[in-house]
Amino acid sequence: EDQVTQSPEALRLQEGESSSLNCSYTVSGLRGLFWYRQDPGKGPEFLFTLYSAGEEKEKERLKATLTKKESFLHITAPKPEDSATYLCAVQAWTLQGGSEKLVFGKGTKLTVNP
Amino acid sequence: EAEVAQSPRYKITEKSQAVAFWCDPISGHATLYWYRQILGQGPELLVQFQDESVVDDSQLPKDRFSAERLKGVDSTLKIQPAELGDSAMYLCASSIRARYGYTFGSGTRLTVV
Numbered sequence: 001e002d003q004v005t006q007s008p009e010a011l012r013l014q015e016g017e018s019s020s021l022n023c024s025y026t027v028s029g030l031r032g033l034f035w036y037r038q039d040p041g042k043g044p045e046f047l048f049t050l051y052s053a054g055e056e057k058e059k060e061r062l063k064a065t066l067t068k069k070e071s072f073l074h075i076t077a078p079k080p081e082d083s084a085t086y087l088c089a090v091q092a093w094t095l096q097g098g099s100e101k102l103v104f105g106k107g108t109k110l111t112v113n114p
Numbered sequence: 115e116a117e118v119a120q121s122p123r124y125k126i127t128e129k130s131q132a133v134a135f136w137c138d139p140i141s142g143h144a145t146l147y148w149y150r151q152i153l154g155q156g157p158e159l160l161v162q163f164q165d166e167s168v169v170d171d172s173q174l175p176k177d178r179f180s181a182e183r184l185k186g187v188d189s190t191l192k193i194q195p196a197e198l199g200d201s202a203m204y205l206c207a208s209s210i211r212a213r214y215g216y217t218f219g220s221g222t223r224l225t226v227v
Contacts, residue, residue, distance in 0.1 A: 004156070034215060036218075041220075041221075041223070042220055042221070043118075043205050043207075043218030043219050043220050043221045044157070044205075044218045045218070046215045046216065046217065046218075049214070049215050087156055087157075089156070100211075101147070101159045101162060101170055102157075102159070102216065103159075104156030104157050104158070105156050106154070106155050106156045107155075107156055
């Protein structure tokens with residue numbers, strides 16, 4: 001069964017204090033790993049897709065990396081506006097119709113204090 | 115910027131009543147997904163459409179949930195009868211190809227009382 005585990009569940013940082021969020025996964029036939037940001041009461045907002053081990057992508061203060069077993073979302077010098085829940089998802093083939101569904105982790109709730 | 119439209123934004127319904135949610139995907143997106151997100155959890159796929167056809171509904175509780183996408187454009191998700199455990203955020207998403215990521219709507223927050 002495809003599984004995605006995110007840690008920590010919650011993280012509090014001071015503004016400017018860099019850190020990393022972890023996403024470990026077990027999946028057969030990984031097609032891609034996705035990171036989303038979700039603000040309270042809103043739908044997830046797409047950040048990155050990573051397709052192969054060793055790949056890295058950056059956007060402003062965020063950098064995502066991928067290995068064969070896990071992905072990291074590095075946050076450099078965060079600001080209060082980076083406060084949100086960060087969701088990791090893996091895309092895998094399913095037996096039913098070969099659909100490319102996303103399987104999500106529970107997310108890491110990040111709070112950045114000024 | 116193109117958006118996935120969902121309505122209503124909030125819905126409160128009594129147990130055993132029927133409820134329906136509507137989704138209009140980004141124009142040209144052939145694939146449409148309905149996800150359910152319980153508070154504090156990640157989204158879970160309920161049903162996936164490719165055009166008007168269901169591709170994956172393995173996690174859809176078919177005794178009470180139904181989904182359709184007539185003409186392969188907008189979609190409706192229905193629950194009848196609603197149960198207390200159905201309280202959650204119902205998210206619709208669309209994509210050109212799943213490989214390039216989904217665009218989610220703002221969701222419908224359902225509360226069953």
